[in-house]
Amino acid sequence: MSTNDSQPGPADLGSLPFLNPPAPREHAPAAAGHLLRSATRAAGVGRIDPTAPAGFTPPPAPPTPVAAPLRDRSAAAAGAAQGQIPWEAVGEFREAVATFLAEAGQADPTMSDEDRQNLARQHTAELIRARVDDMTRARGSEAAWSADQQTDVAQAVFDAMFRLGRLQPLVDIKDVENIDIIGHDNVWLTIAGEDRVKYPHPIALNDDELEREINFIATRRGEGGRSFSSARPTLHLDLPGGARLAANARPILQRVGLTIRIHRHVDISLADQVASHTISQTAARFLDACVKAGLSLVTNGFQSSGKTTMLRALADCIPSHEKIATIENERELYLHERTEAHPLVLAYEYRPGEGEPGVDGARSGEYSLIQALKDSLRHTTDRIIVGEVRGEEIKAMLQAMQSGIGSMSTLHSQSPEDSIERMVTLMMSDGTNTTPAYCYRQIAQNIDLIVQMARIRDRETGRMRRVVTEISEIQPGEDSYGVARPTLSPIFAFDRTSHTLELGTLPSRGLLEKLADVGYDERELSPYGKEEAS
Known part of the structure; x- marks a missing residue:
């Protein structure tokens, strides 16, 4: 295989499949669908609002988010998209979707990971549509999120729950090889064949949140899960898709330090x-x-x-x-x-x-x-x-x-x-x-x-x-x-x-x-x- 003709795509770092996921099993929508309808009604989605202007038609729900829209973006394009994402809303939606999935899991303990992801997508889309409806009624359609913003918000919620959160758009940047982070607002990228460049946006609200996000990534690896905190301040992980993560927490560093090395050439001769x-x-x-x-x-x-x-x-x-x-x-x-x-x-x-180490160390x-x-x-x-x-x-x-x-x-x-x-x-x-x-x-x-x-x-x-x-x-x-x-x-x-x-x-x-x-x-x-x- 020639590296010029068939390069592997950007690192896919999700521990769960999310590109074109299979449809939920037949028994899942019965219980989860009921919850989805209840959550939709609670959010005001799908019901007639008597205070809405005459002739008002709510905008359609954003398409089911997939990873593809954010993949292969240039560093500049990824930075521009990140700058338009309302991160407070992403955090709010993430909490709402997490609560919804917890309830769905109680209703159906046998729910698969694919089912959870599909339900998360559906519920996220409903939440976004409800938010856009509110924005349109309050300030007009021009003040509401654009279709691209809706897609990016939906993907950001999905990334926060199942992938690398705000780090994910960075690893999806075309030809990125290294991501160097010292603190939540000091982020640098190495693109193939180029020198390091500073990324224009923070990837967390503060260093505490960055540390929590890294710990979340580390602990969800199933039996291979590891912890990351001041008590366990060193972390080394392989990430699916050809990447390696190294991190150190405070107090051994003044600020949280994180490096992701992405191996683009896995299939090579x-x-x-x-x-x-x-x-x-x-x-x-x-x-x-x-x-x-x-x-x-x-x-x-x-x-x-x-x-x-x-x-x-x-x-x-x-x-x-x-x-x-x-x-x-x-x-x-x-x-x-x-x-x-x-x-x-x-x-x-x-x-x-x-x-503590045993007798054998x-x-x-x-x-x-x-x-x-x-x-x-x-x-x-x-x-x-x-x-x-x-x-x-x-x-x-x-x-x-x-x-x-x-x-x-x-x-x-x-x-x-x-x-x-x-x-x-x-x-x-x-x-x-x-x-x-x-x-x-x-x-x-x-x-x-x-x-x-x-x-x-x-x-x-x-x-x-x-x-x-x-x-x-x-x-x-x-x-x-x-x-x-x-x-x-x-x-x-x-x-x-x-x-x-x-x-x-x-x-x-x-x-x-x-x-x-x-x-x-x-x-x-x-x-x-x-x-x-x-």
Whole structure:
């Protein structure tokens, strides 16, 4: 698939289906419909008002709201729409609809989520129509909400109840990649290829409300629900549709801090990376052979450099018959959603515990990455992929590389050289008596390649883009006073003058022999076959 031809749409972050929802079950309207009619009469909708002007005809109810009108808007269009939404009315309608659904749930305890959403849409439409009627009678039709405003209000109520509330229009902005929030009125967006821009509107009345909204999002994840408050001030969540949320509450921050990272390229291949000029054709063929040969790779780079996207593209090279386990603190690889490419994927996710740590240091209900690794081995997996390595994940990563074939992970550091020291630091940070010599030996024995990523400014377009800047082989180093630091051999290196990915040194004979087993011809690494990366 080409990223240019078939990009995934904006992240759909609702935990419940809401695009073209199925009709309610046959038994639901009987009880809920009665409540809807009662609520409508109480709101004055559908009855003749004797004080209405002669010839007055109430405007029609707004169409049943769906997510589509707000999707793919530009940042400017989304900002303009948000500025026209009466948020006090949205809050009022949300409370009314919540009360209505609670009563409907008591009348029919077996009501499905789809039924609840449909009833919420219907009741919201009735409330809006009643409000527009009142506005028209009081001040004339020109003072009433326009059709677009009615649609936006209806969607805002739905988002507040079932999605991300006032955050939802932000994630629906076309090509948005990052949402950075420090306080309810300090919101910044990163659009693909552009610098951060400030969003013109607050996304809550105050920081207290923002904190409550984040807690609402966190706690409604069913069995995976988490809390967010001053008592639990750190939150990390994966959000359906390819996004990751990180938040910190007061008092560990002066103001509530929230970051949403939206992964636009979930279904991606190395061919797509070549098409976007992230990597050269020669380097892509080399990495494809490395994955098929079962080598272990680490994609390395700073934030937003394209590490996770490259990891997904590398995972795309894994043969479809292989059984894969992904182990992550928060799911963001989403290989389990690509069932055609990878029908056998066990997607493990860390789960925090509650209460005080026990004798073993674990909290009640906690599910650790090491436990996930042990469980995955009992499933006879062919590949074990540990996603982002930021701390204790390093243990799971190295054990996965020892236990399976061709493990992959991502790491945060500036260069392949720095990545080795970063891994040593993480391995020694757990308080055990791990020595640098042991760490270096584990790295040299278990990791084959470092794929370095970076963001550069394209000289032709002036926009930021992501590129592979180096592909290096890790080899054992010479012993120096009992410590053998691994060495790095750059097989490909990015020339920042020409903006091309140049061939470097040949891989070791042992690595070439592994590649030959999967049909790779080392002559492809001939210096006469250099290709531009851009």
